[in-house]
Amino acid sequence: MAPLLAMSGIEKHFAGIPALQGAALEIAPGEVHALIGQNGAGKSTLIKILTGLYRRDEGTIDFLGSPSHLTSPRESQIAGIATIYQELNLVPLRSVSENVVMGQEPKKLGYLIDWPEAHRRTREILSRFGIEIDVTAPLGSYSTAIQQLVAIARAVSMDAKLVIMDEPTSSLDTSEVEILFGVVKDLKASGVSVLYVSHFLDELFQICDRVTIMRDGQTVGCQDIADTTKLDLIAGMLGRNASEIASEGLTELAGDGTTYDEIVLQVDNVATGPRLTDFSMTLHRGEIVGLGGLLGSGRTEAARSIFGVDHITNGSIKLKGAEFNPAEPSDAIRAGIGLLTEDRKEEGIVPHMSVRENLTLALLPSMRKNGQIDLEKERALVEDFIRKLGIKTSHMDQPIRELSGGNQQKVLLARWLATKPDILILDEPTRGVDVGAKREIQSIIRSFVDEGHAVLLISSEFEELVEGANRIVVMHEGKAVSELTNPGITENALVKALAHHEGATT
Amino acid sequence: MTSLTTNEPIRADLVGRLKNHGGLIALGVILVFNILVTPNFLHTQTLAVNISQVATIAIVAMGMTLVIATGGIDLSVGAVMALSGALAPLIFMSDFGVAYPVLGLIAALFFPLVAALICGLFNGVIVAVLKVQPIIATLILFISGRGIAQVLTNGNLQTFSNPEFSYLGTGKILGFPFQGWLAVAIACILFWVVNRTVFGRYLLAIGGNERAAKLSGGPVQRVKIGAYVICSMLSGLAGLIVVAINSASDAARNGNLMELDAIAAAVVGGALLQGGKAPIFGAILGAVIIQLVKYTLLANGVEDEVALIAKALIILAAVYIQQARKE
Numbered sequence: 001m002a003p004l005l006a007m008s009g010i011e012k013h014f015a016g017i018p019a020l021q022g023a024a025l026e027i028a029p030g031e032v033h034a035l036i037g038q039n040g041a042g043k044s045t046l047i048k049i050l051t052g053l054y055r056r057d058e059g060t061i062d063f064l065g066s067p068s069h070l071t072s073p074r075e076s077q078i079a080g081i082a083t084i085y086q087e088l089n090l091v092p093l094r095s096v097s098e099n100v101v102m103g104q105e106p107k108k109l110g111y112l113i114d115w116p117e118a119h120r121r122t123r124e125i126l127s128r129f130g131i132e133i134d135v136t137a138p139l140g141s142y143s144t145a146i147q148q149l150v151a152i153a154r155a156v157s158m159d160a161k162l163v164i165m166d167e168p169t170s171s172l173d174t175s176e177v178e179i180l181f182g183v184v185k186d187l188k189a190s191g192v193s194v195l196y197v198s199h200f201l202d203e204l205f206q207i208c209d210r211v212t213i214m215r216d217g218q219t220v221g222c223q224d225i226a227d228t229t230k231l232d233l234i235a236g237m238l239g240r241n242a243s244e245i246a247s248e249g250l251t252e253l254a255g256d257g258t259t260y261d262e263i264v265l266q267v268d269n270v271a272t273g274p275r276l277t278d279f280s281m282t283l284h285r286g287e288i289v290g291l292g293g294l295l296g297s298g299r300t301e302a303a304r305s306i307f308g309v310d311h312i313t314n315g316s317i318k319l320k321g322a323e324f325n326p327a328e329p330s331d332a333i334r335a336g337i338g339l340l341t342e343d344r345k346e347e348g349i350v351p352h353m354s355v356r357e358n359l360t361l362a363l364l365p366s367m368r369k370n371g372q373i374d375l376e377k378e379r380a381l382v383e384d385f386i387r388k389l390g391i392k393t394s395h396m397d398q399p400i401r402e403l404s405g406g407n408q409q410k411v412l413l414a415r416w417l418a419t420k421p422d423i424l425i426l427d428e429p430t431r432g433v434d435v436g437a438k439r440e441i442q443s444i445i446r447s448f449v450d451e452g453h454a455v456l457l458i459s460s461e462f463e464e465l466v467e468g469a470n471r472i473v474v475m476h477e478g479k480a481v482s483e484l485t486n487p488g489i490t491e492n493a494l495v496k497a498l499a500h501h502e503g504a505t506t
Numbered sequence: 507m508t509s510l511t512t513n514e515p516i517r518a519d520l521v522g523r524l525k526n527h528g529g530l531i532a533l534g535v536i537l538v539f540n541i542l543v544t545p546n547f548l549h550t551q552t553l554a555v556n557i558s559q560v561a562t563i564a565i566v567a568m569g570m571t572l573v574i575a576t577g578g579i580d581l582s583v584g585a586v587m588a589l590s591g592a593l594a595p596l597i598f599m600s601d602f603g604v605a606y607p608v609l610g611l612i613a614a615l616f617f618p619l620v621a622a623l624i625c626g627l628f629n630g631v632i633v634a635v636l637k638v639q640p641i642i643a644t645l646i647l648f649i650s651g652r653g654i655a656q657v658l659t660n661g662n663l664q665t666f667s668n669p670e671f672s673y674l675g676t677g678k679i680l681g682f683p684f685q686g687w688l689a690v691a692i693a694c695i696l697f698w699v700v701n702r703t704v705f706g707r708y709l710l711a712i713g714g715n716e717r718a719a720k721l722s723g724g725p726v727q728r729v730k731i732g733a734y735v736i737c738s739m740l741s742g743l744a745g746l747i748v749v750a751i752n753s754a755s756d757a758a759r760n761g762n763l764m765e766l767d768a769i770a771a772a773v774v775g776g777a778l779l780q781g782g783k784a785p786i787f788g789a790i791l792g793a794v795i796i797q798l799v800k801y802t803l804l805a806n807g808v809e810d811e812v813a814l815i816a817k818a819l820i821i822l823a824a825v826y827i828q829q830a831r832k833e
Binding site for chain 2: 350
């Protein structure tokens with residue numbers, strides 16, 4: 001069968017620096033095709049060229065059998081390419097129906113929008129996704145997951161031939177991921193192709209037919225997903241040998257099992273609101289404690305309660321034996337706690353500022369000398385961290401927004417390490433970063449713990465928790481419900497612990 | 507095709523340079539135009555007039571730049587000018603001020619600035635603590651501040667003759683107006699504050715990403731209040747200068763529409779309305795451009811109303827360049 005889309009020999013330069021060199025991508029009709037690669041490998045650039053957001057320097061694109069010269073996202077939409085970006089481009093204050101039918105509203109009397117028909121059509125589209133919601137309510141009143149599914153519904157309703165999904169599951173929980181996968185399978189069955197971009201490799205094996213791997217702006221491989229393994233994919237993205245990685249383990253988090261008896265943090269029955277009602281745990285020196293749970297189980301809220309972001313309404317926290325009730329993050333920082341937030345863009349980086357300024361942000365109060373910032377000390381410190389953590393930046397005064405996700409995350413990690421904390425709370429420290437940076441971040445965390453500090457680790461990736469954590473506190477609906485202890489935790493045991501409570505309440 | 511690829515970086519570079527130095531280029535164009543067209547433009551008299559006019563705009567615009575850097579805006583600057591300007595003559599023309607001229611002069615400089623500081627605290631607390639949108643919060647003083655000033659003066663024009671006080675607006679050092687030197691001195695201090703102090707670093711961080719700044723332990727409320735206080739005090743100072751220039755205080759006109767000039771100067775100077783940037787010398791450049799456009803039109807016999815339209819066009823161009831720069 002002739003391919004639906006064939007891109008070959010794609011070249012793109014930004015200000016003389018090559019971003020793509022001979023990239024290629026081929027998608028068959030009705031195929032679910034995965035596109036993977038480290039951050040900076042050129043996936044986004046390739047997609048943006050496909051959707052007409054960027055203009056290619058060289059190369060050919062054939063879509064539906066004829067050469068394509070799309071020059072704007074709107075043209076590509078009309079041609080039958082629908083894109084669902086990580087950042088949703090919907091209007092939260094307008095109704096669900098309006099968001100779905102926007103630009104193609106059913107009309108009556110020529111000009112007036114036929115609302116009953118619009119609502120009916122929207123309900124029909126959404127019901128195909130198993131979503132039964134009030135379509136007249138503002139979109140913003142629903143969860144991110146629902147909003148994401150609405151975005152997909154909108155794309156599907158426009159008779160797309162190719163749907164591009166960029167990290168579609170990053171904000172979905174397990175049951176919602178199932179719904180999404182069902183939709184992808186439906187699309188496939190009705191002859192629509194899907195280009196699926198994801199960092200979660202396990203997902204690819206569930207729904208994708210073929211996978212294209214990119215590295216350094218080039219397409220380095222394209223194969224049937226059935227003929228490959230997760231290790232092969234990782235090896236392909238990194239440009240390394242699969243057996244070498246296998247011998248080292250999938251994560252860099254695993255420790256040697258030494259534990260300390262000294263309790264650094266004790267949390268008793270803490271509540272901050274409806275999303276965190278009863279949270280208890282202890283953290284020892286030299287230990288990683290994992291927080292497991294599904295999206296919305298209160299893991300992030302638990303972290304925020306310890307860091308003084310949300311006010312504690314019930315329960316108590318003891319820090320090294322003393323009562324601790326932080327009113328603001330600055331109190332927690334002074335007490336030796338750091339919080340690496342989940343949302344790097346919204347709560348982590350200051351995009352306009354340089355790597356240097358971002359790195360020392362939490363450290364500023366101690367950088368004062370004669371009423372001004374001690375620039376000499378600051379430069380030396382930043383230089384040191386850039387070298388130690390292997391942060392890839394052209395110079396320390398480069399704006400942080402120009403760095404790749406993994407390097408941004410390293411800078412933020414350095415921001416906290418620089419404050420010399422006793423306890424680091426890490427909320428999804430490796431989400432959205434490429435495989436290489438992930439392993440580096442994990443080994444940084446490991447050496448921090450080995451120095452006798454403590455880490456509270458929140459992660460949706462089971463292998464991180466299972467390999468890294470001494471203990472895992474399982475959370476469900478704002479409560480800490482059980483605890484697993486290593487050695488002996490397996491991914492299955494963790495899944496069971498999560499599922500058990502999920503099943504118990506429904 | 508090959509020629510295209512080799513040309514592209516060069517062209518991009520040129521466009522980028524145009525965008526980054528748009529202000530300086532605009533200034534150059536205005537200067538060249540004036541030198542060719544406007545009579546007596548290269549006269550020292552002309553220079554002095556322009557400097558004495560531009561200083562007040564520049565001083566307020568620098569304060570505005572700090573507020574804009576936090577992602578806020580201060581509409582009350584003109585009203586604060588009127589208030590502090592009204593207070594000064596009331597103090598040095600009072601019985602006390604006449605009996606003790608030196609103390610009276612000091613008090614006439616000190617208390618108006620204190621009043622401005624209180625206005626800044628008021629704005630800052632409403633914005634930072636009560637979390638009211640800056641445009642609404644500062645609208646309160648925008649409306650009431652000038653009202654208070656008019657009540658204090660019974661709506662009368664206060665004229666006076668006090669050479670010591672008037673030095674603020676008419677004095678000269680090395681042939682240049684005193685307030686010009688003052689503006690330059692303030693710019694140097696603020697430049698240092700923004701670029702070298704912890705306060706300045708937090709100011710930019712808060713404007714760039716308030717949640718990140720807060721989660722990194724930044725004293726968000728204090729820094730925001732600080733920005734509004736500095737802005738108000740600089741406005742108060744500008745109010746005193748205007749009164750000193752005229753040897754008269756008119757609460758109805760002092761600082762009228764200054765908020766627009768100051769915002770325009772800050773934006774032309776490169777301040778981002780969403781926050782995160784505080785180009786102090788940019789604010790001065792912006793003020794100079796706005797003043798020169800006003801002067802050019804006036805000197806060439808164009809009416810005031812038309813000058814307003816020209817000002818609007820400058821703001822439009824500056825905002826357009828800002829939007830383009832974001833890409």
